[in-house]
Amino acid sequence: MSQKINRRKFLQSSAALAAASVAAPGSQASESGKTVEAPAIGRHFSSPAPLPAQKGPRVVIVGAGWSGLTMAKYLKKFASDFDVVLLDRKEQFVSCPISNAWIANQVDLEFLTHSYVDAAKNNGYLFISAMAIDLDRAGKTLYTTEGAITYDYLVMAPGIDYDYARIGVEDPEVEQQLRMHYPAGFNSASEVMAIKHKIENFDGGTLLMTVPTGNYRCMAAPYERACMAAAVMKQRRVKGKILLLDGNNGIRIKADGFRRAFSEYYADIIEYESSAEITDIHLEDREIETEFDNYQFDDAVIYPPIRASRVLENFRLADPASPQKEAAIDPYKYHLLDDEHVYVTGDSRSQPFSKSGNTAHSEAKYVAEVIIAHARGEEIAWRSPQTMCFSGVKTDPLESMSIIAFYKFDEMEKSFAFDRVHLMEKWSQRSGQAGLAWAEGMFRDMFYS
Amino acid sequence: MWLFQWSAVLLTTALLSHSVIAAETMTIELTFTPDLNNGRHVYETCAACHLPEGWGSSDGAYPQIAGQHPYVLLKQLLDIRDGHRENSIMYPFVQVRTIGSYQSLIDVVTYITRMPMHPRHKQGPYNDFSDEYRQGKQLYQQYCASCHEDDGRGKDEARIPKLYGQHYPYVMRQVGLIRKGLRDVDPVMKGIVDQLSREELELIVNYVSWLEIPEGEKAPSAGWRNTDFY
Ligand SMILES: Cc1cc2nc3c(=O)[nH]c(=O)nc-3n(C[C@H](O)[C@H](O)[C@H](O)COP(=O)(O)OP(=O)(O)OC[C@H]3O[C@@H](n4cnc5c(N)ncnc54)[C@H](O)[C@@H]3O)c2cc1C
Numbered sequence: 039m040s041q042k043i044n045r046r047k048f049l050q051s052s053a054a055l056a057a058a059s060v061a062a063p064g065s066q067a068s069e070s071g072k073t074v075e076a077p078a079i080g081r082h083f084s085s086p087a088p089l090p091a092q093k094g095p096r097v098v099i100v101g102a103g104w105s106g107l108t109m110a111k112y113l114k115k116f117a118s119d120f121d122v123v124l125l126d127r128k129e130q131f132v133s134c135p136i137s138n139a140w141i142a143n144q145v146d147l148e149f150l151t152h153s154y155v156d157a158a159k160n161n162g163y164l165f166i167s168a169m170a171i172d173l174d175r176a177g178k179t180l181y182t183t184e185g186a187i188t189y190d191y192l193v194m195a196p197g198i199d200y201d202y203a204r205i206g207v208e209d210p211e212v213e214q215q216l217r218m219h220y221p222a223g224f225n226s227a228s229e230v231m232a233i234k235h236k237i238e239n240f241d242g243g244t245l246l247m248t249v250p251t252g253n254y255r256c257m258a259a260p261y262e263r264a265c266m267a268a269a270v271m272k273q274r275r276v277k278g279k280i281l282l283l284d285g286n287n288g289i290r291i292k293a294d295g296f297r298r299a300f301s302e303y304y305a306d307i308i309e310y311e312s313s314a315e316i317t318d319i320h321l322e323d324r325e326i327e328t329e330f331d332n333y334q335f336d337d338a339v340i341y342p343p344i345r346a347s348r349v350l351e352n353f354r355l356a357d358p359a360s361p362q363k364e365a366a367i368d369p370y371k372y373h374l375l376d377d378e379h380v381y382v383t384g385d386s387r388s389q390p391f392s393k394s395g396n397t398a399h400s401e402a403k404y405v406a407e408v409i410i411a412h413a414r415g416e417e418i419a420w421r422s423p424q425t426m427c428f429s430g431v432k433t434d435p436l437e438s439m440s441i442i443a444f445y446k447f448d449e450m451e452k453s454f455a456f457d458r459v460h461l462m463e464k465w466s467q468r469s470g471q472a473g474l475a476w477a478e479g480m481f482r483d484m485f486y487s
Numbered sequence: 488m489w490l491f492q493w494s495a496v497l498l499t500t501a502l503l504s505h506s507v508i509a510a511e512t513m514t515i516e517l518t519f520t521p522d523l524n525n526g527r528h529v530y531e532t533c534a535a536c537h538l539p540e541g542w543g544s545s546d547g548a549y550p551q552i553a554g555q556h557p558y559v560l561l562k563q564l565l566d567i568r569d570g571h572r573e574n575s576i577m578y579p580f581v582q583v584r585t586i587g588s589y590q591s592l593i594d595v596v597t598y599i600t601r602m603p604m605h606p607r608h609k610q611g612p613y614n615d616f617s618d619e620y621r622q623g624k625q626l627y628q629q630y631c632a633s634c635h636e637d638d639g640r641g642k643d644e645a646r647i648p649k650l651y652g653q654h655y656p657y658v659m660r661q662v663g664l665i666r667k668g669l670r671d672v673d674p675v676m677k678g679i680v681d682q683l684s685r686e687e688l689e690l691i692v693n694y695v696s697w698l699e700i701p702e703g704e705k706a707p708s709a710g711w712r713n714t715d716f717y
Contacts (some may be wrong), residue, residue, distance in 0.1 A: 105523065117670075150507070400548065421546050426535060440535040460538050462716055468531035475585045479576035487575045 043385040046198070078446075083171065087185030087481035089164065094414050094451070096117040098180055100170045102126035102154055104395040105195035107484040111161045116449040117410045123189075125182060129167050130154060132227030135258075135395045136477045138259060141234045142266035144436045145474065148314025157485040170196075173353040175377060178244075191409050194355065194365070195384040195402075196347035197257055198225060198393070201362075204343040205250075205316040206327075215321055222341040223263070224255050233339055237267045242334030245271075246326060248344040249284040251315060252362060255385055255393040257291040258441075260284075260341055262429040268304040269433040280308045281333060281343075283326070285315035292429060295439045295463035299431035344393075346386035355380070357388065364388035369454070370420045371412075372405050375397035378412060382404060389454055391445060396426040399480060422446065422457065428473030436470035439463045519593040526598030526713050529591050532580060533599075539716035540706070541602045545609035547656030553602035554652065554704050556643035560596045571671060602713070603706035609654040613691030623694030626687055630679050631695075639698040651698035655656045 057221045097113055099106045102124050110124040134151040140150060158165035168184035173192070181311035200222060202213045208464070237245075245267070249260040264282045271278060289296050289312070300308045318327040319340070326333050326340075346364040350356045355374065357366040365382045367374055369389050372381045383405050384398040391397050401423035411418045422444040430438045439462055446457035462469065534551075537543060541553030550590035552560065564570035568581040579585060586592065628637070635641050639650035650658070664670035665680045666688075672680075680688065 421548075424544070424548060428535065442535060442538070444546070458544070462534060462539065464716065466531055468528065469535065471585055472532045472535050472580065475532070475579040475582075476576075478579035482575035482578055487573065 041234055049351075067377040083181050084186050086164065087164075087168070087182060087187045089123065089187065092121050092188075095190040096121040096123065096188070097191040097193060097409060098187050099124045099193040099195060100129065100180070100372045101195040101197060101347075101384065102128075102157075102165065102196060103197050103384060104398040104480075104484070105197075105402045106193070107131070107157055108399045109193055109195065109383065109406050109486060110163045110165075111157070112403045112406035113409065114162045116406060117413075118162070120410070120413075123166065123187060124154075124158065124163055125166045125168050125170065126154065127167070127169035127183075128226075131295045132230075133395075133477065133481070134224065134230070134256070135480075136474065137223075137227070137230045138263045138266045138301040139430050139436060139474070141230070141237060141263065142269050142436075143431070144430065144433055144470075149474075149477075150154045152481055160486055168333070171352075172348060173355075175380060178379065190413070191379050191381065191385060193381045193405070193409075194350060194353070194386065195382075195398075196349045196386055198344045198385045199348045200225070200342045201345040202342045204252075205340075206318040207342070210481045212319070212321060216319070216340055216342075219321075220338040220340040223283060223339060224259070224341055224344070233263075236337055236339070237270050238274075240271065240276055240278060240337055244278055244334065245278060245280050246333065246335035246338035246340070246343050247280055247282050248316060248326075248339070249282065249286060250341050251285040251291070252343045253390055253393060254341070254344050256427070257392055257394075258296075258427055258429045261289060261292070262431070263339070264308055265299055265304065265429075265431045266433065268307040271307055272304070273433075278307075278336075281335065282302075282308055282310045283314040283316070283328065283333065284310065284312045287313045290463065291427075292441060292463055295429075295431065295465060298463075299465070303432055311478055316342075346382075346388075350382070355382070357403075360388060362388075371408050381409065388451070389445075391423055391454065392427075392443070394425050394427050395480065396476075397423045399483075400424045426476070428469065428476060430470060430473065431465050435467050436474070437465045437467050438473045439465040440469055440473065517589065519590055521597035522594045522597055523601070524588070525591065525620060526594035526596075529587060529595040530598050531716070532563070532586055533595065534716055539713040540605065540711070541599055541713075542605040542608075543654060543657065545654055545656070547609070547654050547658075547660050550657045551605055551608055551653055552599050554604040555600065555649055556641060557596045557600045558643045559641065559646050559648045561592060562646045563597070564592055573670070584679055603711070604652045604700050604704050604709075605709065606700070606705040607709045608652050608696070608700075609656060610696040611655040611689075613690075613693050615697050619690055620694055620697060623690035623692075626691045627694050630683065631691065634675070639695055650695045652694070652700045652704070653694040655692060659689070662688050662692060 097120055099109055106124055110122050113120050113122045131152045131154060136145060136150060139145050140147060154165045166184055168182040170180055170182050172181040175406050178189050180189060180192060194379055201283050202216065207213050207216065221232050223229040223233045247264055248262065264280055268280055300310055314325055314328040316328055326335065327453055345362045346356060351363055355365040356363045364386060365374060365388060374380045383402055385393040404421045407418050420457050424442060424444055426442045428438045428440045430436050440460045443459040444457045445454045448455040537549055537552055541551065543549035544553040563572065564581050567574050567577050632648050635650050640648040641647040661670060662680060665672055665677060
């Protein structure tokens with residue numbers, strides 16, 4: 039392992055300590071039990087990050103996911119005089135979209151993996167691999183594990199975190215066990231990898247999969263994943279079933295299509311139960327409790343409800359009244375209600391848009407223009423993000439169905455609602471290919487050109 | 488032995504006259520008979536974004552492609568495939584591995600050409616009673632009509648697109664990209680766009696969005712659905 043990685047590891051662990059000392063100045067015990075000089079660490083992080091001298095208005099973006107990558111690219115494309123800094127705690131990008139197809143070996147891991155360095159080089163902005171740990175809005179300064187960065191505009195695009203408390207899990211140790219043994223696979227590549235491994239090695243019995251309630255990440259993906267996993271089981275001729283427990287009172291999206299796929303291809307594998315909201319989990323007995331029933335399982339993929347990334351809360355940006363702990367932002371312009379220099383986008387936004395990559399991508403292009411317009415004292419008209427999502431239902435070759443939808447503000451409901459929904463539930467090989475081409479186009483756009 | 492020397496001589500001549508050889512272009516003409524049924528099949532690759540009706544989106548994110556001229560469509564597809572028109576998102580869709588060979592391109596283009604247009608595409612802010620409309624009309628006739636025609640029907644043989652029926656925000660966006668040098672177009676078009684002010688362009692694009700779509704090219708209503716796909 040290179041020295042650089044070791045140094046980063048060190049920085050990350052000290053970052054965790056620094057974060058703890060920021061959150062609770064009283065607690066200063068380190069892992070080894072020795073007390074840590076909090077102020078010294080504080081000083082270390084408040085020295086400026088090693089960045090080239092600032093040219094033009096600086097936009098700092100936290101999170102290099104679908105939202106952050108698109109934002110950085112289009113800020114530079116539409117306003118080359120801007121100084122754009124993108125940061126992520128991860129070193130490389132592995133896509134969540136299409137990872138279900140990867141689980142069923144319809145694409146390889148390389149298809150999903152891309153380099154932040156390429157993205158920054160090809161699009162003329164700066165990428166740093168660092169974790170954002172604190173924010174001083176008055177001083178327009180973001181503190182990171184690589185040092186302090188001042189900004190003119192800050193974009194928070196940190197994605198989501200799981201909310202295990204909403205399925206009755208309060209004990210952090212139980213949560214840890216769940217994350218380790220029954221990962222949800224809706225946030226990072228390592229979780230998805232664990233799930234792929236599980237499915238490839240499942241040797242019979244009941245594989246439990248769950249669908250959360252609320253506005254969870256990627257409406258269709260838990261159903262798609264059940265199809266992909268069932269396809270693998272069918273191929274491996276495993277004698278077992280997938281128990282798909284849905285907390286909602288029916289399939290949330292592309293319902294006819296998924297229902298048809300379950301019965302046409304996977305009738306002997308997928309058992310679907312709706313209105314099965316999890317109320318408790320007994321790990322030692324491998325048992326899950328819902329309001330109406332208890333279910334036993336041999337292995338599981340448990341997807342709890344989600345919330346906006348914890349970093350919003352740590353930065354005191356989360357709206358306490360929001361059930362998914364999102365920030366209170368202007369629904370058209372995305373800035374905090376009390377600060378036109380801090381924006382929240384992507385899956386941690388508070389508008390009820392579908393939490394999907396295409397939504398985040400189209401939205402980020404628009405918000406990039408909003409920020410440029412703000413810097414120039416102009417205004418631009420609101421544009422709806424677009425949600426587009428392909429779901430694989432059958433493999434070898436991959437066959438998919440798709441949906442595209444836009445949003446409009448419903449004055450009666452005082453909220454956004456779907457507008458112009460086009461649902462194509464007739465799955466086909468062409469659509470399977472189109473789904474892969476969609477992802478490839480997105481990767482091209484975010485990383486290469 | 489002799490043969491070998493002879494070919495060596497030929498090679499030398501070829502190298503010497505390299506510049507002459509390079510200047511000659513070769514044209515291959517291929518003829519295809521469109522297969523509409525396959526076109527419908529191929530269109531599934533396009534439908535998720537351009538919609539089963541080919542009507543695009545009123546916010547201009549996707550153009551209305553239904554009813555556009557075949558050579559205009561084909562030119563766009565090939566330009567994107569060859570990197571002459573930068574469009575990263577569309578790029579993978581027009582590769583041979585996704586959409587298919589020339590035959591498939593011809594088939595799908597023919598299918599799209601025959602789709603009825605959205606009868607209520609997104610129009611600009613100034614209607615046909617306004618002063619702005621009249622100013623736009625005058626500018627259009629002065630700068631655009633010689634290529635795009637008075638009624639905005641374009642010229643297929645010359646790859647000049649049909650303008651009527653296109654969503655106003657889409658045309659605005661394209662004109663903006665051309666101005667900033669982010670979309671390569673024919674030099675004449677570029678020259679004209681560069682000559683006009685932002686306000687003049689807006690008036691022209693507004694006028695264009697109010698051009699009538701001929702009756703025979705429109706779908707019966709905005710609620711019409713392409714049942715090939717639902
Ligand atoms: C299995 C699966 C299938 C899906 N399928 C589809 C699909 O077919 N189509 C579709 O459109 N969408 C799909 N999605 C949804 C899509 O992945 C998300 O909506 C999208 O990733 C949201 O983008 P984002 O930028 O908001 O968040 P993310 O992509 O999660 O990015 C957030 C980034 O912020 C970083 N970060 C967080 N905190 C910090 C910090 N403190 N400091 C530094 N960095 C930080 C994280 O490391 C992360 O890289 C799918 C998701 C999953 C899991």
